[in-house]
Amino acid sequence: MQQRNSGVPASKVPGEISQPFIDMVMSMQDSAFIEVSDVFDYDIKPPTVQFKRVKCDVCGEMVIEKYARILDDKIACIPCLEKEQRVF
Numbered sequence: 001m002q003q004r005n006s007g008v009p010a011s012k013v014p015g016e017i018s019q020p021f022i023d024m025v026m027s028m029q030d031s032a033f034i035e036v037s038d039v040f041d042y043d044i045k046p047p048t049v050q051f052k053r054v055k056c057d058v059c060g061e062m063v064i065e066k067y068a069r070i071l072d073d074k075i076a077c078i079p080c081l082e083k084e085q086r087v088f
């Protein structure tokens, strides 16, 4: 730990220091550091996020409200808005 705390990379710690710890971990029972349980089912549901959709008054396509824009008191999708803006 002293070596590691002073910035010595794990690969540079001398074997005579690191090997006793490696041997200790390798001789431990798995249950000393992991817990294995029976397999169980999760009740995974799809996300309930739903996006409100509105109809583009220009092309008639449905568009997620967040991406709809107002164009001359009408609802417009972004492609329709961009087409209109190119006209001017």
Ligand SMILES: [Zn+2]
Pocket (backbone or CB within 6 Å): 056, 057, 058, 059, 060, 061, 076, 077, 078, 079, 080, 081
């Ligand atoms: Zn449109």
